[in-house]
Amino acid sequence: MSETRVRFAPSPTGYLHVGGARTALFNWLFARHRKGSFILRIEDTDSQRSTGEYERMLLEDLRWLGLSWDEGPETGGEYGPYRQTERVGMYKEYALRLVAEGKAFPCFCTDELLETKREEMKKAGKPPQYDGACRDLGEAGREEMRAKGLPESVRFHVGDESAKKIDDIARGEVVFPTEMVGDFVILRSNGLPTYNFAAAVDDAMMRITHVIRGAEHLPNTLRQVMIYEALGMGMPKFAHIPLILGSDRTKLSKRHGAPNIRDYREKGYPPEALANYLAFLGWSTKGENEIMSVEQLTGEFDLERVSDSPSIFDEAKLNWISANHIRAGGSRRYLDDAMRYFPAKLKERYGREDLAGIFDIASENLPCLSMLEREAASFAPGIPEYSEEARASLRAAGQLLAAFISAFGGIDQWSDGAIREAIKSAGRERNVKGKDLYMPLRLAVTGFPHGPDLVSILAIRGK
């Protein structure tokens, strides 16, 4: 069997979205699992919305997620270029070839004309489709239109075959009636190709073997299959993966919180944690373990276990997966990334070793690194600010606190064991233990009623 080649083909019209990232991830996992190639192609034919800045950030986010590509813009490769605006010559060439073969034709209808026709059809209760006005113009008619200076686009001539079967790996056989599409534009009057044409031509030319993409493209596949056939190119296999929806079951967007990869990156979610969560959105393993490294994911990934129904992005589960990664990796793995999130006061006071210690204590349940600010608050140096309630309880425990001070004062070697012993002896002295013993001390030292292990806090904060 020939080498597996898959691609991720984003449009640089915004930040990398969790849906796009999941599609990219599935492609990448599939390629790596089969030791094939992962190709990145930039679909920037929408000149209105595409920008170089978005493209730059797209690549950055993809790399951050841990995805690397074998061919792509900047990287290069033998099927390049990998930016569609740099391939316009090829699309034109293929479009003209189809015209010459009678499989496509020039169209001179203006937007206005098309629009009024659509309105009329809607009124008449018919599906608004292209009526084939320019299909049989003939060479003379075409010249006449050109002489009038009308815009010229190229439309694909949809044959009279009644239906087309598409065999989708993820969902089985899907049948589309061909009459659902009219003759559609493949080359716009500005010379740029439309999505369906460019995607089909590129996938064919780049020898893509598996097209793995979002389910919203399923109806497009009909057009692309027709183009493949007209071009006489070998068909790739298709796999349409279910969409990711927001909590209200509509397509994920800004109002659902943070749908962009960049947002999660900013908050300090480890990339492998996000990849882990995303992998399980629409896919599952045979086993029961859900905390997996990228290596384990690539080892197990396959298209057969992709689910059919759309899934809802659940931040609570992402948090759980992420906290597991952070706990397992500890300061050894995450301290460098965590540095930017430590409160300045802590960074001034402690050296790297102590910060590592604080990280490990504070990261017992840390969904993302930015939450360190709150979790590490107990380690802030100096006298904390006390709330009204805290003041009241501290006043009530005045004698106990004095006992602590003298007990701590007697410690020579400041260590966990010595601290623990000092706390106990102060307790014996005042005849208190348990909660009544620890809480006043915790409150006095940290200002909070909750927090990490008190002895560890004292050990790090020092005498």
Add this chain to the structure above:
RNA sequence: GGCCCCUUAGUCUAGUGGUUAGGACGCAUGGUUCUCAGCCAUGAAUCAGGGGUUCGACUCCCCUAGGGGCUACCA
């Protein structure tokens, strides 16, 4: 409107004609603990509805409902 896809607990999912419908997140309770967390244990909660097919349907077929997508010279 037309066409296509989807439907197992609040959420992610396992399940391919006979199961006490399994797991995970979240939630609740108990244990460990100064507290939170972690860990351990326990619990509540699911096959959208209706028809078939079958000795037997979560599983196969049809209808309905709901959701989503596409229907552009956007991708």
